[in-house]
Amino acid sequence: MLFVWIAVLGALVGVFVSRPFWGGGATVPENPEVASLEAARAAKYREIKDAELDHKSGKLTDEDYGRIDADLRREAVGILNRLEKAHAAEGKAPASPGTDNG
Amino acid sequence: MAAALIGTRGDRRWVDASRRAAYALFGLMLICVIVIEHAFLTNDFSFSVVANHSSEATPVFYKITAMWSSQEGSLLLWAFLLSVVSTVSLRLTRNRLRDVVPWATAVMLGVAVFFTGLMLLGGGVNPFATLATVPVDGTGLNPLLQHPVMIIHPPMLYTGYVALTVPFAFAIGALVSRRIDAAWIRSTRGFALIAWTFLTFGIILGARWSYTELGWGGYWAWDPVENASLMPWLITTAYIHSIMVQEKRNMLKVWNASLIVSSFALALLGTFLVRSGVLQSIHAFGDSTVGPYFLGLIGVVVVGSTALIISRLDILRAPRKIDSLVSREAVFLINNLLLVALCAVVFWGTFFPLISELLTGTRSTLAAPWFDRYTTPLAVTLVLFTGIGPMLAWRRISWQGIRRVFAIPLVVAAATLVLMLIFTPAAESAWALAVFTLAAFTVSALFQETWRGAAARRESSGRSMAGSVWDLMSRNRRRYGGYIVHIGFVVLLVGVAASSSFEEKRDVELRPGQSATVGDYEVTYIRPTVDRNDQALIFGAILQVDRDGKQFTRLHPTRQYHQVTDGRTRSIETYFDGEATSEVGLKPGLRSDFWTSVEPNTRYIRRRARMADDRFRGLMVVLSRKVRRDPSAAPQVADFAADVMNRTTDKVLELYPQRNDTVTFRVIVSPLVSWIWTGAIIALLGSLFALWPTGLLGRVGARIGARLGDGSEPVAEPRPSAPGPSPEGPPVSAATGEES
Amino acid sequence: MDVQRKRQVRLFVALGLALVLATGLIYTSFNASSEARQPTELSQAVPGKNYEMTGKVIKGSIRKTKSGIAFKVSDRDGSGSLPVTYSGVVPDPFREGREIVLKGSVEDGVFVGDKDTLVTKCPSKFSEKKNQ
Numbered sequence: 001m002l003f004v005w006i007a008v009l010g011a012l013v014g015v016f017v018s019r020p021f022w023g024g025g026a027t028v029p030e031n032p033e034v035a036s037l038e039a040a041r042a043a044k045y046r047e048i049k050d051a052e053l054d055h056k057s058g059k060l061t062d063e064d065y066g067r068i069d070a071d072l073r074r075e076a077v078g079i080l081n082r083l084e085k086a087h088a089a090e091g092k093a094p095a096s097p098g099t100d101n102g
Numbered sequence: 103m104a105a106a107l108i109g110t111r112g113d114r115r116w117v118d119a120s121r122r123a124a125y126a127l128f129g130l131m132l133i134c135v136i137v138i139e140h141a142f143l144t145n146d147f148s149f150s151v152v153a154n155h156s157s158e159a160t161p162v163f164y165k166i167t168a169m170w171s172s173q174e175g176s177l178l179l180w181a182f183l184l185s186v187v188s189t190v191s192l193r194l195t196r197n198r199l200r201d202v203v204p205w206a207t208a209v210m211l212g213v214a215v216f217f218t219g220l221m222l223l224g225g226g227v228n229p230f231a232t233l234a235t236v237p238v239d240g241t242g243l244n245p246l247l248q249h250p251v252m253i254i255h256p257p258m259l260y261t262g263y264v265a266l267t268v269p270f271a272f273a274i275g276a277l278v279s280r281r282i283d284a285a286w287i288r289s290t291r292g293f294a295l296i297a298w299t300f301l302t303f304g305i306i307l308g309a310r311w312s313y314t315e316l317g318w319g320g321y322w323a324w325d326p327v328e329n330a331s332l333m334p335w336l337i338t339t340a341y342i343h344s345i346m347v348q349e350k351r352n353m354l355k356v357w358n359a360s361l362i363v364s365s366f367a368l369a370l371l372g373t374f375l376v377r378s379g380v381l382q383s384i385h386a387f388g389d390s391t392v393g394p395y396f397l398g399l400i401g402v403v404v405v406g407s408t409a410l411i412i413s414r415l416d417i418l419r420a421p422r423k424i425d426s427l428v429s430r431e432a433v434f435l436i437n438n439l440l441l442v443a444l445c446a447v448v449f450w451g452t453f454f455p456l457i458s459e460l461l462t463g464t465r466s467t468l469a470a471p472w473f474d475r476y477t478t479p480l481a482v483t484l485v486l487f488t489g490i491g492p493m494l495a496w497r498r499i500s501w502q503g504i505r506r507v508f509a510i511p512l513v514v515a516a517a518t519l520v521l522m523l524i525f526t527p528a529a530e531s532a533w534a535l536a537v538f539t540l541a542a543f544t545v546s547a548l549f550q551e552t553w554r555g556a557a558a559r560r561e562s563s564g565r566s567m568a569g570s571v572w573d574l575m576s577r578n579r580r581r582y583g584g585y586i587v588h589i590g591f592v593v594l595l596v597g598v599a600a601s602s603s604f605e606e607k608r609d610v611e612l613r614p615g616q617s618a619t620v621g622d623y624e625v626t627y628i629r630p631t632v633d634r635n636d637q638a639l640i641f642g643a644i645l646q647v648d649r650d651g652k653q654f655t656r657l658h659p660t661r662q663y664h665q666v667t668d669g670r671t672r673s674i675e676t677y678f679d680g681e682a683t684s685e686v687g688l689k690p691g692l693r694s695d696f697w698t699s700v701e702p703n704t705r706y707i708r709r710r711a712r713m714a715d716d717r718f719r720g721l722m723v724v725l726s727r728k729v730r731r732d733p734s735a736a737p738q739v740a741d742f743a744a745d746v747m748n749r750t751t752d753k754v755l756e757l758y759p760q761r762n763d764t765v766t767f768r769v770i771v772s773p774l775v776s777w778i779w780t781g782a783i784i785a786l787l788g789s790l791f792a793l794w795p796t797g798l799l800g801r802v803g804a805r806i807g808a809r810l811g812d813g814s815e816p817v818a819e820p821r822p823s824a825p826g827p828s829p830e831g832p833p834v835s836a837a838t839g840e841e842s
Numbered sequence: 843m844d845v846q847r848k849r850q851v852r853l854f855v856a857l858g859l860a861l862v863l864a865t866g867l868i869y870t871s872f873n874a875s876s877e878a879r880q881p882t883e884l885s886q887a888v889p890g891k892n893y894e895m896t897g898k899v900i901k902g903s904i905r906k907t908k909s910g911i912a913f914k915v916s917d918r919d920g921s922g923s924l925p926v927t928y929s930g931v932v933p934d935p936f937r938e939g940r941e942i943v944l945k946g947s948v949e950d951g952v953f954v955g956d957k958d959t960l961v962t963k964c965p966s967k968f969s970e971k972k973n974q
Contacts, residue, residue, distance in 0.1 A: 009133075013126045039284035043349045047496065053578065054495040056558035057551055061503045068497050316933070439856070443863055450867050454875060466875035467894045469945065469959070475870070476863075609930070679937075701932065705906075768931060 205275035262301030263369035268293035270366035330372035337365040363407040489544030518542035531603035583792025594781030600774035641702035657687030674711035882922035928955035
């Protein structure tokens with residue numbers, strides 16, 4: 001009896017796990033290069049926002065903020081440019097909605 | 103047994119199939135857990151785990167939870183939780199991290215294979231092992247563990263440990279596939295935070311249990327098992343902070359990789375220590391048979407990961423360095439070093455018995471004062487930097503800015519110091535005084551931060567102050583959740599500092615009617631009490647506590663004597679051979695806790711119990727002769743015997759309140775202990791706040807609701823809501839727009 | 843160049859601090875620790891020196907004294923017998939026949955336990971049986 005149960009369970013697991021091999025819809029993962037840049041961009045945006053908040057709450061003087069903000073934006077633009085290139089290389093339109101929400 | 107099916111699939115490269123294997127693992131583990139729980143609930147003593155950890159008399163609630171009080175059960179729980187977190191994390195990343203996920207899956211399933219394999223082959227730890235002869239009744243659950251706190255404590259810690267597997271697995275995946283970027287951090291940051299939350303909760307519950315149940319009146323003793331849970335917590339705390347530096351500044355990669363590997367290794371070590379007899383501990387519940395396997399796994403993890411990190415040094419080296427010492431990343435780094443130093447101290451102290459045995463041949467141990475000597479200054483410095491960190495901006499800040507943010511907190515701290523010196527006896531302990539002062543500094547700094555941010559927000563939005571504060575906080579959940587956690591942590595440390603420095607402890611012997619003075623309180627022993635339930639005899643004492651001549655409270659500490667249920671003939675004396683547990687009489691307060699425990703004087707009762715037992719045995723001889731003559735009378739005779747037994751027990755117990763014996767009490771007046779629990783709750787709320795709305799549930803919910811594609815990020819973060827990779831996302835859009 | 847120099851200085855300061863901490867740890871731990879002994883090994887104990895004694899409470903030896911309790915312990919294998927006095931909290935699981943750990947020193951052939959350092963190992967009753 002126990003043996004039957006184990007066999008049934010085993011079969012179920014086998015079918016479930018091997019499904020992708022006989023034509024189940026395989027997932028299409030995103031391009032790692034793009035994903036990496038998108039994550040970097042999200043982090044950079046957050047950094048810009050953080051600096052803005054720090055400035056508003058008085059932690060950064062106008063002078064400090066101006067310098068840091070300029071740096072951050074330069075870096076952000078760099079990332080955006082690379083991202084655009086990566087998208088172009090992939091042969092996709094630069095706007096692939098939903099890959100990121102940053 | 104079903105678990106055997108899982109094993110071999112771990113290494114399959116085909117990503118979807120391996121992910122499905124993780125889902126299947128979850129399903130199978132669920133079945134395993136259900137089978138075991140079913141056995142516990144139906145008292146199926148043919149399972150040895152049930153026979154050894156439950157009994158007919160065990161309350162239902164504890165039957166459900168008895169699973170993880172056993173070694174087998176806790177391994178099963180580990181494996182089950184692991185299957186849960188791997189399923190969730192793989193589900194969330196199913197369209198992401200193409201290069202990293204296969205390796206991460208392999209790591210997680212590899213760990214799963216270890217645990218399931220251990221249960222099946224490790225010898226004596228198969229939760230499904232059955233007994234050849236089925237006992238009539240089980241041994242019962244250790245009464246010390248029959249406490250609500252002790253029931254949630256292990257699963258909390260385990261969830262924390264297990265959740266660490268996710269960032270660890272993904273870190274390994276990122277290292278192997280050479281994709282060390284912001285992407286994998288994003289996908290696993292949430293799990294690190296979840297792990298931290300559960301660890302915190304678990305540790306605090308353990309402390310609380312120790313405080314209210316163990317009868318010695320402390321919450322922390324630097325016991326190896328306590329240390330085992332503290333070490334991964336320290337490292338995880340460090341990791342959560344330094345990973346932000348990596349995310350933002352692309353620095354400290356080697357450091358972070360090492361941190362996550364050590365925290366996972368320490369989590370395994372924690373599981374191992376609790377279950378092994380390697381170190382003397384109050385909590386070492388028997389010797390473990392799985393020690394060597396665990397050490398093997400830890401060895402593989404440490405050696406393998408170190409080799410991997412070294413082989414990837416070329417891409418881990420930071421392209422950038424810290425700009426200035428006066429920046430948030432620099433403070434984070436200092437905090438990291440402090441946390442790691444703390445961990446090193448704890449590690450050294452915990453393993454000193456082994457180290458000294460190795461070096462000198464004799465096993466030596468270190469006691470609490472040694473730990474305190476190092477941890478106190480480190481913790482105090484940590485509080486200081488906890489305050490400084492959030493006040494600094496990333497990158498660098500000019501002296502003018504520093505003056506602007508530090509002025510008020512410094513004034514508040516100075517004022518606190520002066521007030522403390524004038525109005526309280528805090529000056530007696532320099533360290534406690536330092537903690538109080540720095541706490542004032544830190545808390546005021548955090549409030550000032552929030553206030554200024556909200557004020558700026560109000561100016562631009564024109565809303566009320568309260569509205570602006572809420573608005574600000576809910577838009578920056580990660581930041582302000584973090585602040586809340588920091589406030590909680592500081593409150594907790596204030597509680598620790600006060601209660602450890604200014605505790606008044608006395609052991610007093612009192613007869614009914616006598617009193618003793620402890621601190622500002624007068625304790626009077628009113629009368630002894632006695633009671634019994636299905637499992638135990640309960641002796642207690644009613645105490646009246648007066649303060650300033652007025653009644654302050656009445657307390658009822660008790661001590662329960664649990665009957666042995668190992669098949670011996672039951673007698674009254676067997677209650678005293680079993681376990682005894684304390685129920686403390688506690689009057690918690692904001693200013694101080696009044697804590698009492700009692701050690702009843704049972705000598706007289708035990709003598710009477712022996713006499714009654716002797717007479718009862720005589721009765722049983724007569725009765726069994728009668729049954730031999732007339733076997734059909736057996737049920738009636740059994741009922742009669744049980745009834746006599748019950749009545750005799752009650753009779754004997756009735757004698758106790760009539761006695762006038764001296765009883766030993768331990769009385770502790772401990773200031774600000776409740777701050778520890780309050781601080782912990784604040785910290786937990788803070789991390790919930792950081793995790794909640796954009797956390798797992800919120801994300802999944804939002805995704806189902808809005809069909810927004812794969813916004814599957816298990817992380818709470820205050821991100822601008824702009825969808826898509828367009829650079830024009832508010833509120834950053836304004837910023838980037840201006841520039842061009 | 844200057845930045846490079848500064849970084850080197852910082853690194854050295856950090857390493858120096860780590861070294862100080864490490865030496866401190868090692869030095870104090872050997873000083874503050876107490877050696878672990880079983881009762882029979884304590885027969886040649888240095889008087890006044892602190893030890894951590896591990897032993898089994900001998901059946902029927904527990905007595906109450908004015909200041910606390912007195913009992914006798916043997917080695918884990920049952921050999922030897924060492925009188926012990928102790929004051930302070932007696933942990934819940936403390937019983938005859940159980941293994942205890944106690945810090946203290948030997949005075950006139952009696953092991954005097956330090957207050958509140960008595961640890962009773964949780965009885966293995968709850969886990970041992972499955973091995974039988």
